[in-house]
Amino acid sequence: MFRNVxxxxxxxxxxxxxxxxxxxxxxxxVTGRSKETVMELMEKNLDVMEKAVERGxxxxxxxxxxxxxxxxxxxxxxxxxxxxxxGTTILDAVSKAVATNEVNAAMGTICATPTxxxxxxxxxxxxxxxxxxxxxxxxxxxYLFTSGAFGFVVANNASISGAAGGxxxxxxxxxxxxxxxxxxxxxxxPEQSAEAMAIALKNMLGLVCDxxxxxxxxxxxxxxxxxxxxxxxxxxxxxxxxxxxxxCDEVIDAMYKIGQTMPTALKETAQGGLAATPTGRxxxxxxxxxxxxxx
Amino acid sequence: MKFKSVFDxxxxxxxxxxxxxxxxxxxxxxxxxxLFGRKPEWAHISFYGSFAKTYRGHGTDVAIVGGIxxxxxxxxxxxxxxxxxxxxxxxxxxxxxxxxxDHPNTARIRLGDKDGELEVVGISIGGGKIEIIEMNGFExxxxxxxxxxxxxxxxxxxxxxxxxxxxAKHQINIGHMEVGRKEIGSEALxxxxxxxxxxxxxxxxxxxxPHIIKATRIHE
Numbered sequence: 340m341f342r343n344v345x346x347x348x349x350x351x352x353x354x355x356x357x358x359x360x361x362x363x364x365x366x367x368x369v370t371g372r373s374k375e376t377v378m379e380l381m382e383k384n385l386d387v388m389e390k391a392v393e394r395g396x397x398x399x400x401x402x403x404x405x406x407x408x409x410x411x412x413x414x415x416x417x418x419x420x421x422x423x424x425x426g427t428t429i430l431d432a433v434s435k436a437v438a439t440n441e442v443n444a445a446m447g448t449i450c451a452t453p454t455x456x457x458x459x460x461x462x463x464x465x466x467x468x469x470x471x472x473x474x475x476x477x478x479x480x481x482y483l484f485t486s487g488a489f490g491f492v493v494a495n496n497a498s499i500s501g502a503a504g505g506x507x508x509x510x511x512x513x514x515x516x517x518x519x520x521x522x523x524x525x526x527x528x529p530e531q532s533a534e535a536m537a538i539a540l541k542n543m544l545g546l547v548c549d550x551x552x553x554x555x556x557x558x559x560x561x562x563x564x565x566x567x568x569x570x571x572x573x574x575x576x577x578x579x580x581x582x583x584x585x586x587c588d589e590v591i592d593a594m595y596k597i598g599q600t601m602p603t604a605l606k607e608t609a610q611g612g613l614a615a616t617p618t619g620r621x622x623x624x625x626x627x628x629x630x631x632x633x634x
Numbered sequence: 635m636k637f638k639s640v641f642d643x644x645x646x647x648x649x650x651x652x653x654x655x656x657x658x659x660x661x662x663x664x665x666x667x668x669l670f671g672r673k674p675e676w677a678h679i680s681f682y683g684s685f686a687k688t689y690r691g692h693g694t695d696v697a698i699v700g701g702i703x704x705x706x707x708x709x710x711x712x713x714x715x716x717x718x719x720x721x722x723x724x725x726x727x728x729x730x731x732x733x734x735x736d737h738p739n740t741a742r743i744r745l746g747d748k749d750g751e752l753e754v755v756g757i758s759i760g761g762g763k764i765e766i767i768e769m770n771g772f773e774x775x776x777x778x779x780x781x782x783x784x785x786x787x788x789x790x791x792x793x794x795x796x797x798x799x800x801x802a803k804h805q806i807n808i809g810h811m812e813v814g815r816k817e818i819g820s821e822a823l824x825x826x827x828x829x830x831x832x833x834x835x836x837x838x839x840x841x842x843x844p845h846i847i848k849a850t851r852i853h854e
Binding site: 366370402446447451454455458483487494498499500501502516550552553603607610626627 | 693
């Protein structure tokens with residue numbers, strides 16, 4: 340069983356299998372399930388992700404509070420206009436991440452990756468890269484195992500909970516997980532996956548969890564959007580041969596320690612940050628139908 | 635290691651918007667229901683920490699009641715659970731607590747009817763994963779990921795061996811086991827996580843053993 344990223348990469352190299360395979364084998368060992376069952380279970384998750392993305396980019400769902408919804412559709416139209424500056428792949432990933440989180444905010448069905456608030460990054464990048472790299476269904480399922488392997492390390496050595504570690508633990512983890520999985524899907528090495536994760540997570544360190552009105556909407560949806568763009572950029576940097584000066588496991592440890600020292604007001608309590616801005620408070624008062632309290 | 639399966643990270647499939655505050659809350663509610671073993675007449679839910687501050691926004695209240703109604707994390711009836719509870723004549727009371735707890739997402743649930751009461755404390759540790767840390771005043775660590783057996787017994791030699799022998803006879807493997815008591819010779823609790831679901835016959839056999847007061851189970 341691997342306990343950290345360096346052990347995960349080592350296992351992958353010594354067995355001469357991709358990281359997704361290391362994760363699949365460990366899952367079989369821990370649960371006693373067959374490979375077929377494990378793959379099938381993950382494919383179910385993939386199906387749910389695909390449906391959420393499709394729903395978000397086509398229907399333009401609105402949340403109950405009215406704070407979020409419809410942005411994925413706007414982005415799709417903008418991409419079609421051909422005026423995009425960042426390029427189709429990145430913007431498509433951004434729109435599909437947004438789509439997932441808009442569906443989530445509207446109490447629709449999603450698959451947590453690693454959490455619901457950060458559910459957009461992994462599927463957003465995957466379904467954008469599908470058009471670029473034409474993966475098989477199995478490769479897409481493997482993408483989720485590779486993401487899962489890196490998320491597994493973060494969850495056991497740091498945290499994937501915004502209440503415990505801030506947004507860096509949620510969207511930050513998801514961004515690192517996606518970056519690592521993109522590398523494998525694009526044909527990179529296990530070491531390059533780890534470098535991509537390190538580069539991505541470094542750029543999410545310190546990110547606080549400060550949802551307006553305590554809802555998983557503002558700024559969660561847009562943080563997933565930018566997380567998806569960082570994941571692709573970090574993967575590209577790693578595939579170009581760039582490495583992280585700080586090893587991946589140490590970045591994860593730094594994230595954990597930053598989370599521990601982060602004030603409670605900035606860990607999913609809606610007491611600080613964007614939640615505590617005048618507009619944040621105004622929205623909160625309006626949504627719950629209570630008078631605006633001076634805080 | 636707190637997280638053992640890749641499906642703790644990629645998953646669960648769930649109704650939004652929050653894995654810790656919606657899916658985790660639904661799971662805590664469902665474990666409480668499962669331990670109570672029947673539809674309660676009333677439920678008192680206390681929220682602590684981040685749960686207390688944001689439960690309305692995250693639908694934690696709706697989700698935990700959904701769990702008490704025995705709904706799974708992906709059950710679309712969750713969003714209507716408060717109405718469904720009313721139709722089923724379950725009286726729900728909720729409160730926000732100021733007290734600081736070890737974990738920011740903590741909920742205390744008391745369920746009851748004319749035949750009895752049950753109190754559990756659950757925490758939601760991220761990604762929809764939960765732990766039950768207290769039942770009727772006993773501390774325990776239950777992940778809710780495996781079928782489990784909870785046996786209230788008298789703190790007396792042989793009680794634990796009796797249960798272990800009986801499980802062996804039924805070829806049920808123990809994955810994790812904890813024993814707690816409030817004081818020597820008083821009431822004690824065995825928490826046993828096992829690899830397969832436990833049938834009614836096993837439960838009845840356990841309750842017939844000496845020093846055993848009550849046995850309940852949780853299915854995966």
